[in-house]
Amino acid sequence: MDILLAETTDAGLADLGKAIAFGVGVGLGAVGAGIGIGTIFGSMIQAVARQPELRGELTGIQWLGFALTEAVVFYALLGGLLAFVLV
């Protein structure tokens, strides 16, 4: 507590705000991407369980969807980094 009070200068507050923005931004981005990736692999398991012979064709689509979804968290990370490093 003492440390926190000692740090509440303007520069300290700005750093605090940036850290919170970065953490919350990337965290929320990760939530969305996590749900999306879970859906993709869940659907893939169901699809292969129903029609195992389609596995080969579905794998390509699965990885495409995975990469497109996973990229979302990196957009959040990049935005957070821009706020953190440049502002």
Added chain:
Amino acid sequence: MALAADRDVALHASTLGASGGTFASVGAAVTILLGIWLMRFGLSLRPDRRQTTGEAIYELVQGQIAESSIPSKALHVWFPYVASLFLFIWVLNIIGFIPLPLSDEKFDVFGVSLPTWGIYAATANLSVTLALALITFFSTHVEGIRYNGAGRYFKSWIPEGAPGPLLALIVPLEVISQFMRLISLSVRLFANMLAGHMLILVMLGLIFIFSAWWLIPFSVLIGFGIYVFEVLIVVTIQAFVFALLSGIYIGSAIEPEH
């Protein structure tokens, strides 16, 4: 204190700049040429491991990327492009995970000064990925106009039968979405590679940020886990996705679905 250290880690990952990207790109091109040249010799009907590897890469690019995205009438032109794109990005990504003495910094071990080893991927540099995405972007529109004519091509951006007032909304959106493709294509690869490198850096940096030596086994183990994940999965998938999306964009411009 910790914040300043974080910022140093983040900045350090991007300070190698343009020269590093150029060297790595030339290195990747030479590697691919050498690899293809070595593949040419001693081909037979009963392939050895070298030939099997080459054929597997060729079949992956042909079956999974080119034929599923590019119409067959343009395959002879754009299959080589998509294949080069896949190989080039894959090699650049892999080079990025080989530790190399990149900087001038030295460290002392028992009086001997050794160069510091670091990992740096050219694809973790926005200029490199943006250049690659720009090639795809311009090829897309040039091919779209060449195969369909300018009028028919630009008309294909707009969904048919849209009422007049709605067009004022749709047209700007469609134009923006064409440029968003450019941004998403380049930033996806760039951010993926940068984030992979930074995760490893941050994991190791935690030891120094907290000055806690008991963190070493955990940090090194998690960092190594991320390294293996990146090398085995992310490197290939990102190259695959970049090439596949390039193919899809070019293919959909050549044969727009009205």
